[in-house]
Amino acid sequence: xxxxxxxxxxxxxxxxxxxxPFPIVAETLExxxxxxxxxxxxxxxARAELVLGTFEGLEGLETEASARFxxxxxxxxxxxxxDARACGACAxxxxxxxxxxxxxxxxxxxxxxxxxxxxxxxxxxxxxxRRLDALSGQQFKVLDLMSRGRxxxxxxxxxxxxxxxVKSHVSSILxxxxxxxxxxxxxxxxxxxxxxxxVAARAMPGRNGAAHLSRATHAAR
Numbered sequence: 728x729x730x731x732x733x734x735x736x737x738x739x740x741x742x743x744x745x746x747x748p749f750p751i752v753a754e755t756l757e758x759x760x761x762x763x764x765x766x767x768x769x770x771x772x773a774r775a776e777l778v779l780g781t782f783e784g785l786e787g788l789e790t791e792a793s794a795r796f797x798x799x800x801x802x803x804x805x806x807x808x809x810d811a812r813a814c815g816a817c818a819x820x821x822x823x824x825x826x827x828x829x830x831x832x833x834x835x836x837x838x839x840x841x842x843x844x845x846x847x848x849x850x851x852x853x854x855x856x857r858r859l860d861a862l863s864g865q866q867f868k869v870l871d872l873m874s875r876g877r878x879x880x881x882x883x884x885x886x887x888x889x890x891x892x893v894k895s896h897v898s899s900i901l902x903x904x905x906x907x908x909x910x911x912x913x914x915x916x917x918x919x920x921x922x923x924x925x926v927a928a929r930a931m932p933g934r935n936g937a938a939h940l941s942r943a944t945h946a947a948r
Contacts, residue, residue, distance in 0.1 A: 741767040741837070746780030746788070747799060752822065756799075756833070763834045777836070779820070782810065797836050803844035812864055813871075818842040858915060861903040869896040874913045 741764050747753040756779055761767050772778055772788045779797045780788075797818040798811035811819035818836045820829065821844055835842040862870065865886070872882045879897070883890040897909065904912050 741777065742770045742775050743767055743777045743779070744770060744772045744775035746772070746778065746784030748781070748784070752799075759830055759833045760837065763830065764837045767837075779833075779836075782807075795836075797833075797842075803846050805846040808844060808846050812843065813867060815864060819844060858904050862900060866896050866900050866903075869893060870900055870912060870916050873897070873900075873909060874916050 741760075743757075743760055745753045745756045745760070747756065757769055760779075772790050775790060775794055777795050777797070778785065778788065778790060779799055781799050785796060785798065796814075796816045797820055798807070798814075798816045799820050799822055800807040800811065801821065802823055803819075803821040808819045818832065818841055820832050820836075820842070822829070824832065824844075832842045859867070868886060869882055872885055877885065879890050879893045883893045886893075897912075900912050901907060901909070904915050906912050906915065
């Protein structure tokens with residue numbers, strides 16, 4: 728009897744989408760993706776595994792729940808990087824990067840990693856910023872809601888997580904910020920906000936078609 732060969736598993740090609748108002752930029756990014764990931768296929772947003780776009784281009788898109796997002800920004804300024812991190816994006820890609828650097832950043836995203844540009848802290852706010860940089864995106868969202876007066880039960884409802892998870896995040900926030908009470912953590916957050924870290928809320932794609940954008944910051948990892 729002839730041996731039965733194991734079927735070869737063929738990996739589906741990467742499905743991606745680029746959302747940018749200028750065709751030349753969109754075409755350049757599509758070319759970078761295809762060069763870094765041969766076989767990648769450009770598709771409609773609803774079918775994409777990875778979406779690269781500006782905040783305006785991503786706003787309100789209907790996408791797969793598991794889709795990843797990389798936000799295209801003009802420059803590596805702190806505020807748009809904060810916005811991107813807070814909305815759950817996997818990267819913030821400044822379009823003014825040198826070609827080789829942008830190619831490397833896109834490659835990191837295609838490899839399933841996050842990518843964040845280094846941005847300077849607002850003058851006079853370095854201490855608060857460094858402490859806040861230690862927080863994860865979810866912890867930032869919890870802290871943001873804490874600063875708005877939300878209780879743990881309300882935060883759990885807003886973020887779609889358990890109250891126990893919220894308590895765990897709060898404990899981690901206090902530890903990372905080096906404080907003992909919620910009020911101290913909120914004060915640290917407000918101090919940073921007054922130093923120029925406050926950002927506006929935006930609607931972004933997500934499991935419900937949109938996700939809340941709160942205030943956040945993150946240094947490159």
